[in-house]
Every structure is written in structure tokens, then in C-alpha cells.
Amino acid sequence: MSDALPAEHITRAPQEIARVLELLASRGTPLLSHVARGTMQFVSRLRQIDPGLRHIVVDASADDLANEALVSRLRAIFCATVGERYFEFAASNAARLEHDGRPLIRLDFPDVLASYARRADPRVAISPPLHCLADASGDMPFDAEVVDISSGGIGLLYPADISLEPGTILKGCVVTGLRMAPSIFDLEVRYSQVALLSEREHTQRSGCRFVDPAAPGVRQLVAVCTAKGPGAA
Numbered sequence: 677m678s679d680a681l682p683a684e685h686i687t688r689a690p691q692e693i694a695r696v697l698e699l700l701a702s703r704g705t706p707l708l709s710h711v712a713r714g715t716m717q718f719v720s721r722l723r724q725i726d727p728g729l730r731h732i733v734v735d736a737s738a739d740d741l742a743n744e745a746l747v748s749r750l751r752a753i754f755c756a757t758v759g760e761r762y763f764e765f766a767a768s769n770a771a772r773l774e775h776d777g778r779p780l781i782r783l784d785f786p787d788v789l790a791s792y793a794r795r796a797d798p799r800v801a802i803s804p805p806l807h808c809l810a811d812a813s814g815d816m817p818f819d820a821e822v823v824d825i826s827s828g829g830i831g832l833l834y835p836a837d838i839s840l841e842p843g844t845i846l847k848g849c850v851v852t853g854l855r856m857a858p859s860i861f862d863l864e865v866r867y868s869q870v871a872l873l874s875e876r877e878h879t880q881r882s883g884c885r886f887v888d889p890a891a892p893g894v895r896q897l898v899a900v901c902t903a904k905g906p907g908a909a
Contacts, residue, residue: 712816827889832884840868
């Protein structure tokens with residue numbers, strides 16, 4: 677089923693989300709959610725999908741501290757991998773329950789699901805990273821670093837306490853650090869995951885696509901970073 681999807685795909689259609697969840701459940705695919713600001717991992721499997729698409733039930737983690745961290749969140753992001761494809765979905769209102777002595781956790785049915793295959797365009801690592809004021813024209817500007825780039829998008833690192841769901845649009849992002857005018861463009865978040873900077877330091881990483889790859893700011897940034905490197909004029 678996953679092979680029939682395009683390279684990158686985001687959906688809010690309940691029936692389409694249910695088909696992917698049924699695939700994950702039938703294969704017993706592990707689910708992973710980073711909790712406690714990325715310092716802990718909640719690892720589970722999907723146990724039940726409500727036929728009315730109102731909720732899902734997952735196994736409780738073997739780590740009870742991770743269970744507590746999950747149910748303390750209003751909303752959690754889960755990820756799973758099937759073959760070469762990565763899936764990510766968001767679900768809210770986690771609550772503990774028990775059935776036949778098995779500890780479980782129930783959540784509202786996911787309202788968004790993203791999937792992607794490996795980025796088709798070759799990526800170029802950017803070192804040192806470029807500064808990005810993300811969502812500069814939106815409601816929640818924040819500082820981030822551009823760590824890789826391709827003709828279709830960029831990889832961002834940003835503080836662990838910021839959560840970006842698939843499909844989020846970051847408006848008017850401003851990238852600086854090159855000997856040229858700032859590059860300004862919109863981004864769409866395709867996936868997010870915790871990245872480890874060190875044993876004790878965590879950050880968030882998101883893969884983002886350019887909303888308009890033909891925009892002058894995008895073409896300028898891609899041309900300089902992929903052809904000459906970030907220190908080029």
C-alpha cells in the first residue's frame with residue numbers, strides 16, 4: 677500500500693489515515709514518540725483502530741516514565757518506518773486504560789498524517805550552518821539553522837521545545853550567513869524528529885520543502901550552496 681503513495685504525501689482524510697494505520701497495525705510496526713522535550717522515547721505498537729475513526733489504542737510502553745510523559749502531553753507526534761518509507765502522525769488526549777490485564781493508552785484519532793520516501797534530489801550538507809529566522813512573516817518566528825539543502829527543500833535544526841507538525845507552513849523565512857542579500861521564502865514542514873547533538877543535548881530537526889522552488893530567494897540560495905558552498909560570494 678505504501679508503495680502506491682507519492683514520494684511525499686500529507687493527508688487529513690480520515691479514511692486515508694485509517695488505511696495507513698491498518699498497515700502499521702497488521703505489520704506490528706513499532707511506533708516511536710519523543711517525549712519529555714526529546715529526552716525520552718515512548719515505544720509502542722498500534723493495538724486497535726476504532727471503526728468509527730474516533731480513537732486509536734496503542735500498547736503502553738515498557739518504560740512507565742515514558743507513559744507518564746506521554747499522557748501529560750496534550751498532543752503527541754508518532755513516527756514509524758515501513759521499508760524505505762517513513763510515516764508520521766499527530767494524536768491528542770492520551771489516557772491510560774487496561775484490557776484483560778494489558779496496560780494500554782487511548783488517543784483521539786489522528787487528524788494529520790505525513791509520509792515520505794528518501795528525498796529524490798541529492799542533499800548538500802551546509803557547514804557551518806546558515807541562520808534562518810523561520811516563520812518571520814507568520815505567528816511564531818523562531819531561530820533555526822539550515823544544515824542541508826537540495827533543489828526541493830532544506831533541513832532545519834531548532835530548539836527542542838518547539839513542535840512543528842507535518843503540513844505546517846513557515847511564512848517568510850529569512851536565511852542569512854552568505855555574502856549576498858538575505859534569501860526569503862516560504863517552507864512547508866514535511867516531517868520532524870528529535871536529533872541528538874550530544875549525550876545530554878537534544879534538538880528538533882525538520883525536513884521542509886520549498887513552497888515555491890522557482891522563487892528568486894530559493895533559486896539564489898540553492899545555486900550558491902550546491903554549486904559553490906555557503907562561503908561563496
